[in-house]
Amino acid sequence: xxxxxxxxxxxxxxxxxxxxxxxxxxxxxxxxxxxxxxxxxxxxxxxxxxxxxxxxxxxxxxxxxxxxxxxxxxxxxxxxxxxxxxxxxxxxxxxxxxxxxxxxxxxxxxxxxxxxxxxxxxxxxxxxxxxxxxxxxxxxxxxxxxxxxxxxxxxxxxxxxxxxxxxxxxxxxxxxxxxxxxxxxxxxxxxxxxxxxxx
Amino acid sequence: xxxxxxxxxxxxxxxxxxxxxxxxxxxxxxxxxxxxxxxxxxxxxxxxxxxxxxxxxxxxxxxxxxxxxxxxxxxxxxxxxxxxxxxxxxxxxxxxxxxxxxxxxxxxxxxxxxxxxxxxxxxxxxxxxxxxxxxxxxxxxxxxxxxxxxxxxxxxxxxxxxxxxxxxxxxxxxxxxxxxxxxxxxxxxxxxxxxxxxxxxxxxxxxxxxxxxxxxxxxxxxxxxxxxxxxxxxxxxxxxxxxxxxxxxxxxxxxxxxxxxxxxxxxxxxxxxxxxxxxxxxxxxxxxxxxxxxxxxxxxxxxxxxxxxxxxxxxxxxxxxxxxxxxxxxxxxxxxxxxxxxxxx
Numbered sequence: 143x144x145x146x147x148x149x150x151x152x153x154x155x156x157x158x159x160x161x162x163x164x165x166x167x168x169x170x171x172x173x174x175x176x177x178x179x180x181x182x183x184x185x186x187x188x189x190x191x192x193x194x195x196x197x198x199x200x201x202x203x204x205x206x207x208x209x210x211x212x213x214x215x216x217x218x219x220x221x222x223x224x225x226x227x228x229x230x231x232x233x234x235x236x237x238x239x240x241x242x243x244x245x246x247x248x249x250x251x252x253x254x255x256x257x258x259x260x261x262x263x264x265x266x267x268x269x270x271x272x273x274x275x276x277x278x279x280x281x282x283x284x285x286x287x288x289x290x291x292x293x294x295x296x297x298x299x300x301x302x303x304x305x306x307x308x309x310x311x312x313x314x315x316x317x318x319x320x321x322x323x324x325x326x327x328x329x330x331x332x333x334x335x336x337x338x339x340x341x
Numbered sequence: 342x343x344x345x346x347x348x349x350x351x352x353x354x355x356x357x358x359x360x361x362x363x364x365x366x367x368x369x370x371x372x373x374x375x376x377x378x379x380x381x382x383x384x385x386x387x388x389x390x391x392x393x394x395x396x397x398x399x400x401x402x403x404x405x406x407x408x409x410x411x412x413x414x415x416x417x418x419x420x421x422x423x424x425x426x427x428x429x430x431x432x433x434x435x436x437x438x439x440x441x442x443x444x445x446x447x448x449x450x451x452x453x454x455x456x457x458x459x460x461x462x463x464x465x466x467x468x469x470x471x472x473x474x475x476x477x478x479x480x481x482x483x484x485x486x487x488x489x490x491x492x493x494x495x496x497x498x499x500x501x502x503x504x505x506x507x508x509x510x511x512x513x514x515x516x517x518x519x520x521x522x523x524x525x526x527x528x529x530x531x532x533x534x535x536x537x538x539x540x541x542x543x544x545x546x547x548x549x550x551x552x553x554x555x556x557x558x559x560x561x562x563x564x565x566x567x568x569x570x571x572x573x574x575x576x577x578x579x580x581x582x583x584x585x586x587x588x589x590x591x592x593x594x595x596x597x598x599x600x601x602x603x604x605x606x607x608x609x610x611x612x613x614x615x616x617x618x619x620x621x622x623x624x625x626x627x628x629x630x631x632x633x634x635x636x637x638x639x640x641x642x643x644x645x646x647x648x649x650x651x652x653x654x655x656x657x658x659x660x661x662x663x664x665x666x667x668x669x670x671x672x673x674x675x676x677x678x679x680x681x682x683x684x685x686x
Contacts, residue, residue, distance in 0.1 A: 237540035241583055242625050244400040244425040246376060246464070252542045259542065275545055309548025323548045331546040 209318035212274045212334050213284045214258065221318040221336035225262040225269040229253060232260070257281045263339050274334040283320070283332060293327045365500035368507060369471075371517040377524040378403070378425045382435070382472030384525055385422055389664065390443035393652050394419035396528065397432040397439075398451030401579035404629035405608075406449075408527035409672045410639040412665050415647050416654030421528025424472075426465035429454040429559040434482035436566060438473055447573045447650055449642075450563060452594050452605075453584065458553025460488045471499065526672045531632055533679040538619035538627030544585030552593055564601050573604070573650055580608035580617055580638060582627035604649060608638050615641040632676060 207220040217231045229235075235253040242249045248264035250272070257280045262269035282288035285299040300313045300320070311322045323331035372379035381403060394417055396402045403423030411417040422435050432450060439445075460466070466486045473479040483496045495502040506514075524530070567574040576598055578586060586609060598605035608615065615638045619627055622634030630638065646652055655661055 237542075239540045239542050239583075240626060241628060244378070244465075246425075254540075254542065259545075323546055331548075333545065 208316035210313070210315055210320045210334060211284055212258070212276075214255070214281065219260065219271060219274055219334075221271055221274075221334055222338055223271050225251075225260070225271050228260070228271065235260075263336070265338075270336070270338070272336045272339045276332040287322075287329060287332065289329050289332060291329045293324055293329070296322055296324075296329060361500065365498070365503075366518050367510065367514055368503040369499055370503070370506070371513050372468075372524070373513050373517055373522055374511075376468070378530065379468040380472065380521075380524045381528060381530070382422065382424050382469060383521075384472075384523060385420060385439075385528065386474055387521075388420060388527070391418060391661070392420045392443060392445050393417050393655070394447045394449060394646065395436070395439055395445040396421040396423060396449045396451075397427070397435055398423050398449075399427040399454055400425050400530075400629060401451045401453050401581050402449070402577075403525070403528055403530050404532070405579040405581065405635050405638060406642065407529050407531075407632070407635045407639045409529070409665075409669060410636050411643045411646075412656075413669065414640055415643040415652070416656035417643060417646060417652050418655055418661060418665075419527065421525075423451075423528055424465075424469040426461060427454060427469050428457050428461065428486060429556050429563075430485040431466075431469045431482050433559045433563050433566070434478040434485070435469075435473070436563060437478040437481075438476060440566070440570060441476060441478070444570055445572060446652060447575055447646060448563075448567055449575045449577055452576050452578050452590075453581075453586070455552045455556045455560065455594070456584070456590065458555045460486050460491075463488055463491055466491070467502075470496065523671075526668065526675070529635070531635075531672070531675055531679065532624040532629070533632045533676060534624045534683050535621055535631060536624055536626050537621070538582055538623055541582045541627050542585070544587055547587070550587055550589035550593075552590070557597075560597065564603065575646075576603055576605040577642070578605075578607040578609055579630075580612065580615070580634070581629060582609075582619065582623075604645075606642070606645065608641075611638075611641065632679075 207218060209221055211218050211220045213219070214232070217228060219228055232253070232255055235255050237254045239252040239254075240249045241252065250264070251262045251269060253260045253262075254277075257276065257278050259273070259275040259277060260271065261273040261275075263272040264270075276283070276289060279288050279290045282291075283299070287295055287299050296311070304311045304313050306312070307319075307321070309323070311324060313320045313322075317337050319335040319337060321331075321333045321335055322329055370376070370379060378400075394411065396406055396419065400423065403421050406421060408419040408421060411419045422439060424431070427435070432454060436448060466483075466488070470479065470483055470486060473482065483493060487493065492501075564574055566572075576594060578591070578594070586607075591607065594605055594607075597603070608617075611617075612619075617630075617634055617637055622630055622637065624631035647654075
C-alpha cells in the first residue's frame with residue numbers, strides 16, 4: 143500500500159513538474175508557443191544593434207547579423223528580427239495585407255514595397271520577419287544576385303554547397319534559408335525565409 | 342490475508358488512476374473562451390447521426406458553409422466535420438470515423454488541403470485529432486499526422502503534453518471539467534463582422550506546383566471509400582482569396598474530378614452566380630466568409646446538391662423539423678448577439 147502511494151506520488155510529481163526536454167510548451171487553450179523565436183530574439187539582442195528604430199542596421203554593418211540578410215535603401219533586413227523598426231524605416235508600403243491565422247490569435251502581415259515583399263509572423267506581442275521575397279530584377283541580394291541572373295552567378299556568390307528543397311536551391315545559414323528557384327539555368331525567384339515559420 | 346492484499350492493491354491502483362484521470366481532465370484545454378475551433382470535432386458525437394450531407398475539410402468549410410441554410414432552403418440535413426488546417430489524411434480518417442455512425446448521401450470535401458503533403462503543426466493536429474473518439478480511424482489519423490517531434494503516447498495520455506498548463510489554469514478549466522458548451526452550429530463557426538478584402542497578395546512563385554503523392558493517395562482513398570459506400574463525393578474550393586489558389590492547382594483538381602467522375606465546384610469562379618461581394622461578405626479581408634457570405638454560397642451549393650443528387654426535402658419530417666427549429670433559434674440568437682456586439686464596437 144505504501145509503495146503504491148509512493149509510485150502514485152512520483153507519477154503525479156513527474157506529470158506536474160514536467161518531464162523530458164520538449165522545447166515547445168502547450169499553454170492556454172492549446173496555443174503552442176514556439177519558444178524558438180524568443181530564443182532567436184535573445185540571440186539577436188546579444189549580437190545585433192538592438193530593436194529600436196535608431197538602431198536598425200545600415201548597409202555598412204551586415205556582418206553583425208546572422209544568416210544572409212537583405213539590404214534595401216540602407217535598411218538591413220534579417221530573418222526573425224523585430225519587424226516594427228524595419229517597417230518604420232522602410233516607410234509607407236505600396237500595399238499591406240493581414241492574414242489572421244486559423245483559430246489562433248496573431249496575424250501574419252504582408253508588406254509590399256514595389257520590388258519586394260516583407261512578411262512577418264507574430265510571437266507574443268511582437269511581429270518578426272518571416273520572409274522577404276524579391277519580386278523583380280530591379281533589386282538584388284546583398285551579394286549581388288538578382289532575378290534573371292544566370293545560375294553561375296548564384297554559385298559564385300553562395301558556393302556549391304546547397305540543398306534541394308521542394309524543387310528550390312536552398313542555402314542555409316545560421317538557421318535561415320536563402321531560396322532560389324531556377325528555370326532554364328536562370329534565377330526566377332529569390333526568397334529569404336525564416337525557419338521559425340516551418341516549425 | 343492474501344485477499345486483503347489484493348483488494349488493497351486494486352484500490353491503490355484505482356485511486357492513482359482516478360487522480361491521474363482527474364488531473365488530465367483538468368489540464369486539457371477546454372476551448373471555450375478562445376480557440377473555440379478546438380471543440381468542433383468533438384461536438385459531432387452529441388448529434389443525431391442522420392445527415393444527408395457531411396462536409397469535411399479545413400477552415401474553408403467550417404467558416405464558409407452554413408448547414409442551417411441547407412435545411413431552411415432545401416430541407417437538407419447536413420453537418421460540417423471541419424477543423425483548423427485539417428490535413429487531407431485527417432479528413433479521410435474523419436470520414437472513416439463518420440461512417441462508423443452514419444452513411445450520408447453526399448460528402449463535400451474542400452480541396453485546399455491538397456497543398457500539404459506532410460505533417461505540419463502539432464497545435465493544429467491536436468485540434469483535429471483530440472476531439473475524435475478512439476477508434477482505429479483515430480489511431481491511423483494520429484500516425485499519419487504526427488510531426489517528428491510528436492509522440493503517439495502523448496495522444497493516448499494528453500496529460501504528458503499538457504502538464505505545464507497547471508500554472509496557467511483558469512476558472513473555466515474547473516467549470517468545464519466535465520461540462521461542455523456548444524461553439525458551433527452543426528460544425529459551422531459563425532462570424533457576422535465585416536472586413537472587406539483589399540490588397541490580397543498574389544501567390545509566391547513555387548518551384549513545383551504539383552500536389553504531393555501523399556495528398557493524392559488520400560484523395561484516392563477518399564474517392565474509393567465514398568464509392569464503396571455509395572456516397573457521392575463533391576470537391577469544392579471555397580471562395581477564400583488567401584491562401585492563394587494557383588491556376589496550376591486548379592487544373593490538377595479539374596483533371597482529377599474529370600478522371601474520377603466527381604463534381605468539382607470552384608466558388609472563386611462563381612462570385613457573380615453566388616452574389617458574393619468581398620466588400621461585405623468576409624470578416625477578415627477575404628480569408629473566410631462572414632455569415633452573409635456563408636449563407637450566399639451555401640444557398641447556391643444547396644441548389645446544386647438538389648439538382649445533381651435529388652436529395653429529399655426533409656422539412657416535412659416532424660422530428661427533424663423540431664430539432665432544426667431549436668438549432669435555428671440558437672443560430673438566430675447567436676447572430677443577434679454578434680450583431681449587437683459588432684454595433685457596440
